[in-house]
Amino acid sequence: MNSLFTPLSWSDTGFILIGVMNTVTISIVAIVLGTLLGLAVGFLRAESSKVVNVLLGSVLDILRSVPLIIQLILFSTFVGAMGYPLDPFVAGSIILSLYTMAFMSEVFRSGFESVHQSMRTSARSLGMSYWQTIFYIRLPIGLRAVFPSWLGVALSVIKDSALVSVIGYMELLRTSDQLISRTQQPLMILIGVGIFYFIISYPLSSYGRYVERKMAI
């Protein structure tokens, strides 16, 4: 008979590393895609008419008002039932990116709107085209203003990526869950996991607050 419970050993390092890498991968994918989509949607919302805004807003509203865990289960099951089974990584990336987009778009929208109308008008009066004012005036100034908020959303995505475990993606928390079952030693493993997230998140959030303080002055 095989032994069910075996203590944590050095051979588990590789297994944990896979979990770490998967957490990092899906976070990066979601942050990059979420930022790009959020930039586009945020711009659309800042520029477009009220009707478009209400329509876009209500879709984003759904993404922000339903728990991520439910979105993941529903989406992964639904597309599968439609006949397109997706790998947990793909399904997780899509939902996590859309979820990120919903928050990023608000961040960028406020960034675009933070550039005052008078500045836009003066840029145009200097002979800049519409797109020139966007690329040389509104994007650089608006983006700089919202950098701390962007970082805040990005950090929450890293933490929320833990939820993709519910649809079977072997990220850090799911690998540790499996190790806990095998070793019956939750405390040590969980503390290790906590330290990992903290090491990634703490320096970034401190930097975000530093930038925020500098900008406030």
Added chain:
Amino acid sequence: MMRKLATSLVLSCIAFTSVNATADQLDTVIQRGTLNCGVVLDFPPMGYFDGNNQPAGFDVGYCNDLAAALGVESNILNLTWGDRIPSLISGKTDVVIGSTSDTLERAKSVGFTYPYFVFKFQVIAPKNKNIQSFDDLKNLKVGAALGTTYETEYLAYAEKKGWGTDNYTAFKSENDAYLGLYQGKVDAVISTNTNIATKLQSAEFKDFAAGPFVPNYDDVVGLIAKRSEGAWISYLNLFLVHQIRDGNMNTHYNKHFGSDAPADLIQSLRDNK
């Protein structure tokens, strides 16, 4: 020449689409060359992770046998109890070999094969709790895995006896339930006789003992697949018959339970009950 090529191209396209239109799960698996087989890997000895973090267990053995019979690769997917159906509907798995109790309610949603195993539901508790009968659970904190048939059975029993649900704790998985028992979160856990027997062999559970069975209940379990896949389900049924006839069932039983499969288990599987 060109015309010939074009005709054959068109013909093969027609042939391909028509094959595709009638391809059922069985064809899909064979064409794909891999069997995506869902197993609950926190339910030893049916499914668990061995010391190398690799899937192992009775159900995993069945997956591998099925893949071998189909002549395809076996791809084991780790599921929790709750994942079993979503994984089938979403097409992530072709079949779930995961000790699924064949209730008529569930059979409205998924297709069941013939039974492939029969469990008893049993209580496991620390030795000092000294549980003799199921009624001794009255004032104890009892735990079980969320959404399992033994959870339903315990809750039904508790309701019948007027115990209420305050003493009951649900866990997201079988492993979590045992971890909760091990830590002392609950006084007793309801699980299957097989899982309990396996757990009791390990040093971690030396101070625990198997208690009474859930009265009057046999848990008959089958493989599950998409309800609409009639041909696939008949293939699976034949596979189960062969597992017994060819002796594979007995081999796996020996490997994971340390003895030959009991005659009454084999008989009830043969009788499909």
Added chain:
Amino acid sequence: MGALIKHPSDPFLTTESGQGMDYEFHWNVVFQNMPELLNGAFVTLHVSVLAMLLGIVIAILLAIAKMNNSKPYCYIATTWVEIARNTPALFQIYMAYFGLGALGIHLSPYVAVLSALVFINAGYLTETFRGGFQSIPNTQYSASKSLGMTSIQVYRYIILPQMLRRIYHPMTNQFVWSILMSSLGILVGMGELSGTTQRLQSLSFRTLEFFMVAAVMYFIITKLVLISSSLLSRKLFKGEI
């Protein structure tokens, strides 16, 4: 994908591509279990309201500790805030449930989720409160004093109303966040909306139906909270915020 059984009433069914909705919706079973789902929704609301109230109380204490110059309190507050803000909620819940369990401290699923949410709420709200307080310049305090107000009057009529206005919106967001995050109770077997949904779908295997209804319920709950919050703010701040 799979062969499809044609069903005339199903608009999703297509035969040409072999793709299509291979799933029939059964809503009856969901309606039969509606009382249980509503009960789950009530537990969700219950745990998040409690987590918010306790979080606010602790956050006020932590904010005072952080602004205070006495070292030990300040360290405790800073550690609390940083751990709460820099680790996933799922981790906190596991820690409260199985992590503390390893130390012999046994919380029920409800209490484990509640304490994790309180821990995080307090962590985030501390910063909100501190920011709100520091945004009001000291000169206001001295000016009010010179007008003959007592310290209590200064706080009651000058400082707190302004502070409340600044922290009101972040607090609402934090409340919505708690409601959404209480769904993690599903992972420790708690009987809130998600956990109940998971249990019901395991019994009947109607995954899509149950989770869709749960999604709608969460949406309604968060909308109700946001609407009542903006009505309240209109009343409190007379429209100017």
